[in-house]
């Protein structure tokens with residue numbers, strides 16, 4: 001049992017809210033659900049829609065063709081004709097006309113306000129879900145009496161088309177990737193989150209700012225991204241765990257200080273939520289085209305870690321891991337996400353658990369040297385305020401105490417120290433269980449290789465078409481030996497990515513990994529399941 | 540009980556030019572720290588710097604330090620203070636560094652009233668990069684990027700700081716070490732954002748010793764009232780960083796207590 005539903009309307013009409021409420025109801029009934037939110041970068045007007053798919057099986061993608069289309073305005077009817085099948089059930093605004101469509105009163109609480117209550121009413125009735133299932137959500141809204149009467153009127157205005165039954169008594173958890181990243185960071189010991197607003201990373205800022213007191217953290221929104229990252233480095237230097245969040249343009253501004261984090265060996269986590277570029281690009285749409293930028297950003301040679309979660313559960317886990325890794329190795333860690341991961345709603349099972357690993361700390365004996373040469377390249381940490389020592393960090397090349405040097409031997413010595421650290425990181429990371437994930441049909445000789453938020457759609461398609469899926473979660477240090485081992489006996493390898501120039505395939509080729517074909521999507525939209533399936537079937 | 544004096548010198552080779560104004564500034568600061576050490580332990584100090592001749596000061600002084608990027612010491616300092624409010628956080632920055640590259644951070648630190656101190660080594664030139672004009676260079680300054688003089692007039696950092704919300708605004712002169720020492724002490728003790736523009740002669744690219752010896756006068760020797768914003772503002776406008784024929788006030792222009800960023804955040 002599964003259905004794909006599109007709800008369309010004007011920006012500001014509460015379409016996203018309607019999608020969120022419906023996802024809540026259907027997850028309460030025990031179903032798996034995935035919601036892709038498609039909205040332009042504006043506040044009023046324009047066209048918004050949510051694409052919702054739910055199923056009794058685990059799913060994490062939407063289809064391009066909908067079983068139900070709810071068009072709350074005339075424009076939505078025209079916009080979604082292309083998404084309809086012959087048997088699609090259409091529900092349109094009572095003021096509009098379309099052959100065979102059900103007409104319903106999509107009322108707003110006040111002129112120009114959300115229509116979400118009426119949408120929910122119509123949808124639940126259509127699916128044969130009892131009115132009571134949606135009521136608690138309606139009653140939690142502001143102006144609840146007004147919303148309730150709109151909801152009831154809408155519910156009673158249409159007839160049942162489907163009969164969706166309760167699957168189980170256990171309600172599924174819903175989470176966006178951004179919420180998962182926020183919670184993962186907190187459970188990894190985050191003390192202070194610093195960010196300048198930029199879609200699609202802003203929801204992390206909003207979530208943490210709203211809940212900072214309960215979560216026991218501080219949140220700062222400074223004057224620009226350059227300030228953001230330098231502030232975060234100050235925080236880490238003083239011994240508190242910091243994290244920043246941004247998208248490509250903001251990260252571009254941060255790159256000088258990214259390199260400082262590498263040179264000064266100051267732990268830092270950067271969440272980079274990709275959107276369609278280049279430049280301002282398509283702010284509210286998705287892409288995977290900051291991949292090479294994130295891997296290579298920053299001047300000079302320094303080690304870094306880049307992690308790429310594929311869904312909300314991995315986002316939680318890797319965000320928590322990112323905090324610990326940054327402090328374990330005293331390096332910048334990039335958490336590379338995108339709009340699809342960050343803003344989509346997932347049914348996710350997350351067992352929240354605080355996990356704050358103790359970093360390598362100074363033992364308190366003798367003189368303190370911030371950049372002491374050690375076997376593994378990692379120098380013990382101490383923080384300013386510690387009696388009888390001085391903690392000196394610097395952007396210049398330096399000696400073990402942190403004093404500027406330019407002497408050839410000393411310069412090389414510190415470069416070698418950082419190389420040593422890079423090796424330590426590499427040895428540790430590539431052996432991590434999660435460095436690569438093997439999914440789909442693991443026995444198959446036909447392989448899809450992909451990364452990031454393509455996880456859900458690729459895995460579903462692979463299961464139906466009999467492909468094996470290889471997906472690295474650690475992109476730097478790159479687990480190329482393990483990938484090579486997995487494709488050794490493959491007869492066919494297909495890449496799947498959201499980048500016009502095929503950045504992921506270029507990354508693979510840097511390590512001598514070749515693919516037979518590369519399926520690329522770069523219109524700002526995620527791969528839809530039916531679309532990807534037919535593309536895969538061509539090979 | 541007297542606190543044992545810690546040596547504040549790291550032993551690093553000092554590479555400033557002989558007679559550079561940075562020496563006066565550094566000794567004024569060291570003196571201030573030793574006096575403050577009676578109540579503030581040495582390990583509670585954190586000094587930061589930008590990039591320029593001025594920045595080298597953090598290599599020379601043996602206190603906790605963060606040798607930051609060009610223009611970025613101030614947000615870094617804000618982060619340090621937010622993470623550990625017990626620390627006394629002082630930024631040594633250049634005029635090119637903070638009035639050009641990092642001006643937004645300076646304005647916002649003042650706006651926030653974050654409890655840090657910013658000391659500007661204002662030699663009115665980019666010195667480490669071998670002598671270009673800076674935001675406070677006079678328009679007749681012939682720098683390497685403006686060999687025929689500058690087509691711009693200098694900015695007035697004190698006026699900018701006052702209108703940005705700084706709660707402590709002062710100007711010192713590196714040639715008057717004792718006077719500067721007192722200003723620095725007051726600035727560090729001030730609760731909230733404190734700003735000190737230090738006139739720092741650069742013997743290599745803009746030797747201003749004669750000018751400042753001749754033209755400066757001390758505000759404490761007048762009836763100036765630092766709690767009066769309007770008076771502070773008009774004092775700040777007395778010298779426009781361009782003319783050589785007007786008197787240059789030094790001392791504390793403005794001081795007021797307001798809740799700090801760390802208290803409010």
Ligand SMILES: Cc1ncc(C[n+]2csc(CCOP(=O)(O)OP(=O)(O)O)c2C)c(N)n1
Pocket residue numbers: 589590591592593594609632633634635636637660662664665666667668673
């Ligand atoms: C981002 C960046 N741009 C340029 C430079 C080169 N640079 C080093 S110092 C400096 C200017 C120094 O002037 P100032 O801040 O006044 O310091 P001073 O040398 O006069 O003390 C510049 C432009 C740099 N280090 N970083």
Ligand code: SF4
Pocket residue numbers: 554555556558559560561592593662666667740741742743744
């Ligand atoms: S160039 Fe100027 S500022 Fe730099 S050390 Fe020499 S005198 Fe001082």
Ligand SMILES: [Mg+2]
Pocket residue numbers: 591633634635660661662663664665666673
């Ligand atoms: Mg200068």
